[in-house]
Amino acid sequence: MSPDLVVERPEGLYCPPGDFYIDPWRPVDRAVITHAHADHARTGHGHYLASAIGAGVLRARLGAIDLQTLDYGQAIVHHGVRLSLHPAGHVLGSAQVRLEHDGRVWVVSGDYFVSGAGDGNATCAPFEPVRCHCFITESTFGLPIYRWRPQRELFADIDAWWRANAAAGRPSLLMGYSFGKAQRVLAGVDASIGPIVVHGAVEPINRAYREAGVALPPTRLVSEVDDKADFRSALVVAPPSVAGSVWARRFADASDAFASGWMQLRGARRRQGVDRGFVLSDHADWPGLMQAIAATGCERVIVTHGYEAVLVRWLQQQGLQASSFKTEYGDDALDAATDAVEPSPP
Amino acid sequence: MKRFARLYAELDASTATLDKVAALRRYFAEAPPADAAWAAYFLAGGKPRQTAPTALLRQLACEVSGIADWLFEECYQAVGDLAETIALVLPPADGDSDLGLAVWIEQRLLPLRVQPAEQQAASVRDWWRELGTAERFLLVKLIGGGFRVGVSKLLVQRALAEQAGLDPKLVAQRMMGYTDAKRAPDAARFASLIAPPQAGSAREAGQPYPFFLAHAVEGGVDDFERRLGPPSQWIVEWKYDGIRAQVVRRAGQVWIWSRGEELVTERYPEVVDQAAALPDGTVLDGELLVWKDERPAPFALLQQRIGRKLLSKKLLAELPVRFMAYDLLEHGGVDLRERPQHERRTALESLVQGGPLRLSPRLEAATWQQLAVLRAGSRERGVEGLMLKHRDAAYGSGRTKVDGVWWKWKIDPMSVDCVLVYAQRGHGRRASLYTDYSFAVWNRAPADAAEAQAVVEAIAARRPAPDPKDRSVLQLVPFAKAYSGLTDEEFKAVDRVIRASTIDKFGPVRSLRPSLVFELGFEGINRSTRHKSGIAVRFPRMLRLRQDKPLHEADTLDELEALLSVDR
Numbered sequence: 001m002s003p004d005l006v007v008e009r010p011e012g013l014y015c016p017p018g019d020f021y022i023d024p025w026r027p028v029d030r031a032v033i034t035h036a037h038a039d040h041a042r043t044g045h046g047h048y049l050a051s052a053i054g055a056g057v058l059r060a061r062l063g064a065i066d067l068q069t070l071d072y073g074q075a076i077v078h079h080g081v082r083l084s085l086h087p088a089g090h091v092l093g094s095a096q097v098r099l100e101h102d103g104r105v106w107v108v109s110g111d112y113f114v115s116g117a118g119d120g121n122a123t124c125a126p127f128e129p130v131r132c133h134c135f136i137t138e139s140t141f142g143l144p145i146y147r148w149r150p151q152r153e154l155f156a157d158i159d160a161w162w163r164a165n166a167a168a169g170r171p172s173l174l175m176g177y178s179f180g181k182a183q184r185v186l187a188g189v190d191a192s193i194g195p196i197v198v199h200g201a202v203e204p205i206n207r208a209y210r211e212a213g214v215a216l217p218p219t220r221l222v223s224e225v226d227d228k229a230d231f232r233s234a235l236v237v238a239p240p241s242v243a244g245s246v247w248a249r250r251f252a253d254a255s256d257a258f259a260s261g262w263m264q265l266r267g268a269r270r271r272q273g274v275d276r277g278f279v280l281s282d283h284a285d286w287p288g289l290m291q292a293i294a295a296t297g298c299e300r301v302i303v304t305h306g307y308e309a310v311l312v313r314w315l316q317q318q319g320l321q322a323s324s325f326k327t328e329y330g331d332d333a334l335d336a337a338t339d340a341v342e343p344s345p346p
Numbered sequence: 347m348k349r350f351a352r353l354y355a356e357l358d359a360s361t362a363t364l365d366k367v368a369a370l371r372r373y374f375a376e377a378p379p380a381d382a383a384w385a386a387y388f389l390a391g392g393k394p395r396q397t398a399p400t401a402l403l404r405q406l407a408c409e410v411s412g413i414a415d416w417l418f419e420e421c422y423q424a425v426g427d428l429a430e431t432i433a434l435v436l437p438p439a440d441g442d443s444d445l446g447l448a449v450w451i452e453q454r455l456l457p458l459r460v461q462p463a464e465q466q467a468a469s470v471r472d473w474w475r476e477l478g479t480a481e482r483f484l485l486v487k488l489i490g491g492g493f494r495v496g497v498s499k500l501l502v503q504r505a506l507a508e509q510a511g512l513d514p515k516l517v518a519q520r521m522m523g524y525t526d527a528k529r530a531p532d533a534a535r536f537a538s539l540i541a542p543p544q545a546g547s548a549r550e551a552g553q554p555y556p557f558f559l560a561h562a563v564e565g566g567v568d569d570f571e572r573r574l575g576p577p578s579q580w581i582v583e584w585k586y587d588g589i590r591a592q593v594v595r596r597a598g599q600v601w602i603w604s605r606g607e608e609l610v611t612e613r614y615p616e617v618v619d620q621a622a623a624l625p626d627g628t629v630l631d632g633e634l635l636v637w638k639d640e641r642p643a644p645f646a647l648l649q650q651r652i653g654r655k656l657l658s659k660k661l662l663a664e665l666p667v668r669f670m671a672y673d674l675l676e677h678g679g680v681d682l683r684e685r686p687q688h689e690r691r692t693a694l695e696s697l698v699q700g701g702p703l704r705l706s707p708r709l710e711a712a713t714w715q716q717l718a719v720l721r722a723g724s725r726e727r728g729v730e731g732l733m734l735k736h737r738d739a740a741y742g743s744g745r746t747k748v749d750g751v752w753w754k755w756k757i758d759p760m761s762v763d764c765v766l767v768y769a770q771r772g773h774g775r776r777a778s779l780y781t782d783y784s785f786a787v788w789n790r791a792p793a794d795a796a797e798a799q800a801v802v803e804a805i806a807a808r809r810p811a812p813d814p815k816d817r818s819v820l821q822l823v824p825f826a827k828a829y830s831g832l833t834d835e836e837f838k839a840v841d842r843v844i845r846a847s848t849i850d851k852f853g854p855v856r857s858l859r860p861s862l863v864f865e866l867g868f869e870g871i872n873r874s875t876r877h878k879s880g881i882a883v884r885f886p887r888m889l890r891l892r893q894d895k896p897l898h899e900a901d902t903l904d905e906l907e908a909l910l911s912v913d914r
Contacts, residue, residue, distance in 0.1 A: 144413050145421045145434035264434070266358065267426050267777035271834070276359060310420050317414065 005081070005099045005106040006136060006302075008325050013108065013136070017101050018081035020049075022108050025328040032083070034110025035094035036061050037179065039329045051085050053125075054093010056208035057179065072125060088112035089120060089127035090282050091180035092209055098130050107132040107296060111140070111329075116287025119151040122187045123180075123214050129295035137293060139306030140283040140330060141261055148261075148285045155188040158278055161257065166194045166233035171251040175274070176259035178202045178239040180282050183209050183216060185237055185259055191217035195230050199238035199247070222250070243274075261285075293320075305330030349377055350385055350447045351480040357497050366497055370505030380448035383536035388493055389502045392525035394451075396491030397459040398466045400428060403486055406467055407432040410474065423854055426777020429486035433479045441476035452530075455488055500744045510540035518556040518743050526609060552601035552609075554592040555629060555675050555683065556743040560733065560752035570714040574753075579737055581691055582709040582717060584729040585754050586670055587645050587870075588635035589652070593617065593669055593703075595624040596679075604634075613651065616662065617669045620702035627679030628697070630671045631741075632706065637668040642728040645884065646872050671698050672706035672733075675741060683741035687750070690741070724757045730869070731756035759867035759885075760909050762787060762901040763892055765822055766862040767805075769844045770855045772829060780844040780856065781837050782829040783888075785866055786822035787879075788902045789814045798898035806849055806859045814878065814903070823903055825879035828866060831888035840891070863895040864888050871909050881906055 006013050012024025012031075020030035027044035034040055036050075036058040043062050050058050052069035059065065070076065072095065075084040080102075085095035090111040097108040107130050113121050120126040148154075158174070165172040176182055178201040186196065186206070198206065198219045206216055225231065231251060240258065242248045256274045261281025263269050269277035284292055289311070293301055300321040303311045308324035315322035356369040370389070374382055388394065408418050413435060425431040445454075454473070458466055470489070474482055487493040500514075503521060507514040520539050524531065565573070574580065590605040600621045602611045611618060614634060624630075636643040636651065643665075651657075651665050674694040675683055682690050691708070698705045709732070711717045721732050732755040739750025764785040772781035792798040801820050805811075812819040832840065840862065847859040867889040874882035881903075 143421050143424055144411060144417065145425055145431060147434065147438075265425055265777065266430055267773075269359070271776070271779075273361075307420070310417065314414075314417060 002102050002104050005101055005104060005134070006108060008327075013325065013327065015081060015099060018079045018083070018099070020078065021045075022097055023110065023327075023329065032097055033058065034088065034097060034108065035091055037091065037111065040110060049083075051093045051095045053212050054091075054095070056211050057092055057205060060204050060208045061179070072128075086128045086130050087125035089114065089124060091121075092124045092183070092212055092214060094124060096128070096130060098132065104134075105130075105132040106134045106136070107298075108136045109138065109292070111138050111282070112284055112292065113282050114284040114288030114292045115148045115151070116285050116291070117148050117150040119148070121184065121282065123183045123209060123216075127292065129292065131297050133298060134300040134302065135293060135296045135298040136302045136304060136325070137289065137311075138283065138329070139289065139303050139308055139311040141281065141285055142289060142303070142307035142311040144286045146261060146264055146281075146285045147287060148279065148281060151188065154278060154280060155190075158185070158188070158257075158259075159190045159193060161255070161276055162189065162193050162235050165255045169232045171231045171234050171236055171254040173236045173238065173242075173248065173251050173254040173256040174259060174278075175238055175240045175243060175256065176280070179205045181259055181280065182206070182237050182239075183214065184280060184282065186216045186219065187214070189217075189235060194233035194235060195220065195225070197222060197225060197231065197234045197236045199236075199242060201239050202237055222247075347443065347445060347447055347450050347477070347481050347484070349373065350381065351478075351484050353385070354484055354495060355480050357495055363501065366501055367505045367508065370497070370502060371509050374506060374509045378446055378448070379533035379536050381446040383531040383533055384447045384451050386502060386506065386521075386536060386539065387525055387531040388488075389495055389497055390499045390521060390525050392531070393527060394488045394491050394493050395456070395459065395527065396489070397455050398470065398489050400490040400492075402463060402466060403432060403470065403490060404428065406470055407435055410471060411435040411437060423771060424778055426771065426773045429483050429490060429492065432486050433483035436474055436479075436482060439475055439477055443473075443476040443481075448532075450485075451488070458489065500746075503744075506540055512540065512543065514743070516543060519553065522554050522556065522603070523552075523609065552594055552596065552599070554594050554601070554603040555631075555681075555741075557590060557592070557605050557631070558673075558742045558752060559745045560754040561745070561747070563734065563753040563755045567714050567718045574714075574734070577711055577714055577717060581687055581735045581737055582711070583672055583706045583733045583735070584709070584724070584727065585731045585733045585756060586633040586635055586642055586706075587728070587730045588633040588642065588648055588670070591632060591634045591669065592675070593621045593624075593628075593630045593632070593671075595621055595628040595630075596626055598626065600624075602634075613654065613657070614667050614669075615657065616667055617703075620669065623701055624697070624703075625678070627676060629674070629676035630669070630694070630698075630703070631673035631675055632669050632671040632703075634667055635670055636665050637704075638666070642670075644728065644870060644872060646870070646882075668704050670704045670706050673741060686738045686740065687735050688737040691737075721755060721757060730754075759869055759887075759889070760871060760883075761865050761867045761889055762906055762909075763863050763895055763899070764826070764866050765860045765897060765900045766840075766844075766858060766864060767822055767824055767860055768855055768857055776837070779837055780841045781832075782827065783840075783864075784824050784827050785864060785886075786824040786860075787906055788898075788900060789819075789821050789823050790817045790904070791902050792820055792898040795896055795898045798896075802860050802897065805857075808849065822860060823879045825877060825881050825903075825906065826866060826868070826883050826886040828886040828888050831867075832891070836891060860897060863892040863897060863900050865890050865892050871906070873910065879903065879906075881910075 006015055011026040011028050013022045020032055021028045022032045023034055023040040024031050029046040031045040031048055033048055033050040048065050048067045050069055052071050055069050070085050072085055072087055075082050082100040084098045086098055088094040088096045088110055090113050099106045112127050114127050162172045182202045196217055196219045203221055206219055210216055236251055257276035257278055258272050258274045259278045259280040261283055263277030263279045301315050303324045304327045312322045312324050353369055353373040357366055360366055408415055421435055422431045503517045504514050507517040592603045594601040600618045602614055604610045636647045647665055674690045677693055709720055724731050734753040734755055736750050742749035764787050766783050767786045768784035769780040770782040772779055797820055812821055814823045847861055848856045849859055850857045866886055868883035868886040870884035872882050
């Protein structure tokens with residue numbers, strides 16, 4: 001039996017024949033980065049390899065790094081391992097890492113978005129199923145209660161909420177992570193309803209998206225809004241860290257909402273303490289996980305961050321060889337922290 | 347059903363009273379009366395009758411969604427609500443139903459009850475296919491009998507009153523008994539809730555009045571003079587720990603209503619006998635109490651009467667119930683509620699004194715400090731503290747403060763410092779957080795911190811617990827569960843500690859390496875053969891997290907038992 005192409009190490013997921021890491025959480029010499037979220041892309045590595053289209057956001061987040069890029073589908077060979085990156089549909093530049101060595105193919109999917117409702121992510125290339133022997137999958141929403149509604153219904157809800165608030169003269173403060181979620185919201189809403197104002201943590205990411213050719217509606221920073229009366233009909237997009245902050249106080253009578261897959265549950269919505277919870281996720285739902293795994297044609301699955309134990313047991317019952325890796329992914333707090341330290345406008 | 351599901355979602359999503367009232371008004375304005383009748387019934391706290399076992403619904407959900415029972419259980423643990431779990435795991439609907447709530451209840455759900463299991467299953471499967479997630483959630487709640495909604499009856503009454511242009515109190519009065527499960531709501535009953543006021547109409551003879559509810563008085567006694575004025579302005583009585591009730595004497599009959607608007611006449615025949623002596627056209631407000639040795643007995647004894655429908659002579663002799671009257675709402679058929687408290691009190695005294703019903707005594711004192719001394723003796727008398735009623739206050743409706751206020755000045759709860767030993771996930775908004783806790787005290791005082799630490803290590807090493815009676819071996823004895831009293835932030839912090847200190851998981855319960863001390867408050871304490879500790883406490887809740895207290899300074903079983911005598 002050929003040795004595993006990816007193993008767990010204290011530093012992160014490691015490819016022994018290629019001698020490199022994938023999304024390591026401790027500093028290493030060579031790191032392949034699936035996408036620029038803080039729990040996957042960390043500072044301090046010697047050399048970075050990532051998708052070309054995601055280079056802008058990666059640099060926006062990590063600053064000056066030694067970065068080599070690949071177009072989706074373009075392959076390089078390193079120590080006999082043939083490596084290529086394939087769209088994961090999660091955020092701009094997100095990639096699955098395909099590794100081929102000695103006739104064996106493994107795919108590390110990072111975070112990916114596949115919805116049972118058949119939707120894609122309008123802000124990046126759609127998830128591409130890649131045939132492989134072993135598929136390493138996330139399990140953030142690895143329970144059958146997570147089933148995303150069709151996106152058009154969801155955005156119709158967001159638009160209706162915004163429209164009703166605008167009619168009542170109150171701002172609509174929609175909170176979601178500044179990288180990925182915010183742009184998804186911007187690309188999905190009906191921008192004709194009113195002006196769109198974004199937090200200072202969101203705009204640099206918007207810029208990177210626009211530079212990569214992603215169409216987003218016009219957005220303004222608070223400091224760029226001359227007539228404060230514009231707030232009354234505005235959609236304000238900001239990271240969750242603004243809740244209860246001085247920054248948010250200027251929209252004091254706003255209706256607030258939170259966009260996240262976690263909003264699927266009543267309990268989570270009520271704990272969040274906002275007026276509305278919109279179920280919008282950049283991760284695969286349960287049917288999406290099942291579809292993605294089936295589409296790889298794999299015989300073996302390794303499950304990371306989320307409901308690992310549940311998904312492993314379920315896949316085993318479906319006749320697959322399944323196990324899990326313990327990783328340090330899936331920590332939203334990291335992204336929340338990134339959002340918080342980024343400069344906010346006066 | 348769709349309209350009601352939308353209303354439910356709006357009420358569930360909002361925390362603002364105005365939004366809730368607006369949503370209710372919109373619903374009542376749009377819904378056909380037959381549907382509105384059922385909606386008002388459920389919203390006001392009427393319970394749906396369980397028409398199929400929840401185990402059947404759960405099993406069906408697994409079948410329909412093609413998942414194993416263990417996977418369903420994982421989902422349930424994450425969601426914390428069975429109906430919501432079922433609604434979420436089911437595959438998307440392929441049909442659409444526009445049937446109204448009344449049709450759903452009367453023609454579909456109620457008939458389900460008498461059907462064989464296979465037919466029930468077939469019906470429920472079909473219904474699920476024509477409903478969206480929100481409606482499925484409601485459907486399962488209604489079938490399973492577990493429907494609850496985050497809206498107070500007062501709010502429902504207010505919305506109905508605003509919609510119909512009526513006084514909310516009139517609606518409240520008409521609504522009394524509306525949620526009695528023995529009478530199904532219908533369009534006609536709903537119409538009578540919101541009909542224009544009819545002067546001099548003969549009300550249904552047994553109708554009680556909406557209860558006037560008391561508020562807790564905050565702050566120290568030193569401030570009472572400034573805030574409340576002199577005690578002479580107040581009628582002061584003991585606060586009883588029984589069942590709040592109204593005794594209605596009209597048309598030659600007696601009705602007893604509990605505060606939950608439940609008609610409980612048959613359960614207290616001795617009170618009915620005593621109330622029969624009252625003149626027609628009388629309504630009394632007061633408290634039902636088990637009365638022994640010329641004083642109120644602990645609530646635990648009353649509890650043994652509450653659930654009983656069959657009353658043996660022995661039970662009636664052992665646990666005699668008395669009605670302690672403290673207000674007169676109707677006299678000679680005249681509604682006295684707008685009259686000042688002192689007038690009602692005088693009329694009550696002349697009506698009840700010397701009769702078979704008991705009169706709640708007035709406490710006289712010149713100063714608030716003197717009253718505080720009386721209050722301090724509450725436990726010895728088997729009462730919970732004092733009630734303060736302004737002499738000029740009218741008898742209001744519900745929790746309103748517009749017509750004057752009744753203050754309850756309760757004694758501070760008994761409390762002990764105890765150790766968190768087990769945790770369980772919460773429900774509803776606290777699902778997936780560990781918020782339901784079990785607490786323990788030491789079986790004897792630890793000699794020092796090291797001895798306590800050795801017990802912690804033994805627990806962490808999963809060594810079996812010794813017999814708590816054996817005082818030579820130090821150990822922690824669980825005695826109470828509590829799930830309230832902390833803020834959301836505190837719960838989150840404790841949740842993190844729990845996850846980090848878990849020793850074992852038994853289903854939803856985690857056993858913990860003891861590390862946290864809490865001050866636990868409770869209202870009463872009794873011996874119990876059902877608990878390993880031999881003790882049962884009433885209304886336990888967390889008063890605070892004692893991060894300043896090391897484990898070995900937590901209280902002991904002896905200290906707990908000492909409270910038994912105080913409470914008696």
